[in-house]
Amino acid sequence: MTETETYVRLQKFLSSVGIASRRAAEKMISEGRVRVNGKVILEMGKKIHPVTDRVEVDNLPVSIPLSKHYFLLYKPRGYLSTVKDPFGRPTVMDLFPSQLKKGLFPVGRLDLDTEGLLIMTSDGELAYYLTHPRYKIPKTYHAWVQGIPAENELHQLRQGFSAGNETFLPARVKILATGTNPVKAKLELVITEGKKRQIKHMCKAVNHPVLFLKRISLAFLNLAGLKPGKYRSLKNDEIKKLYSIVKK
Numbered sequence: 001m002t003e004t005e006t007y008v009r010l011q012k013f014l015s016s017v018g019i020a021s022r023r024a025a026e027k028m029i030s031e032g033r034v035r036v037n038g039k040v041i042l043e044m045g046k047k048i049h050p051v052t053d054r055v056e057v058d059n060l061p062v063s064i065p066l067s068k069h070y071f072l073l074y075k076p077r078g079y080l081s082t083v084k085d086p087f088g089r090p091t092v093m094d095l096f097p098s099q100l101k102k103g104l105f106p107v108g109r110l111d112l113d114t115e116g117l118l119i120m121t122s123d124g125e126l127a128y129y130l131t132h133p134r135y136k137i138p139k140t141y142h143a144w145v146q147g148i149p150a151e152n153e154l155h156q157l158r159q160g161f162s163a164g165n166e167t168f169l170p171a172r173v174k175i176l177a178t179g180t181n182p183v184k185a186k187l188e189l190v191i192t193e194g195k196k197r198q199i200k201h202m203c204k205a206v207n208h209p210v211l212f213l214k215r216i217s218l219a220f221l222n223l224a225g226l227k228p229g230k231y232r233s234l235k236n237d238e239i240k241k242l243y244s245i246v247k248k
Helices: 010-016 022-030 124-131 151-159 198-205 236-246
Strands: 034-036 055-057 060-062 070-075 115-121 139-146 161-163 166-168 172-179 184-191 210-218 231-233
Touching (some): 010 022, 010 034, 124 236, 151 161, 161 198, 166 198, 184 198
Parallel strands (some): 115 210
Antiparallel strands (some): 070 115, 070 231, 139 210, 161 166, 172 184
């Protein structure tokens, strides 16, 4: 049901917004439980406008569910991955126009100084699937770290380990490049967990603190064609594919 739809039968409207099946909606109407603009409706063929007419069932208003939105954002550094910040700092919501913000929220979090791929949606079900460790959604990061990890340190990351009160599952790790001034290495890490500041904690635990961090992909999605601060809508087949991954 969209705001551009014209008049529809009352029982169809009640069914489309999830109040009841069409047959059950007809029963509600016949029992005098449905009002339109304050008037009890007993007529089965009554047509209403889903936006301009006020519909009530058992004296409770019925509204059209919000459309679900799905965006892939290239989060820049300097923005918080939250809907609101009590201290007035920039958030990822500031990167969207007002007409798209209603119901929108980030799926998971990237730190203030971390950039990269972030899903923004109003679909709570998909957000749950993508962030719950049970579904093992792979997330790929590129990290510049201090020093160059030795093979035994890379092995530790690949095997999984405990550090303090935290336990980290095995990660896929490889060195992509090295640099000097200071001595550093660029790592590619793939994880299926989503613990707070996980990559930073893992690298620090093997004595190679993160200097720069970027998430480059989530599942099959990547940042191709996007610049920092820009976003695009997810395609219908991408949304379906995400659901197919978590509902295997």
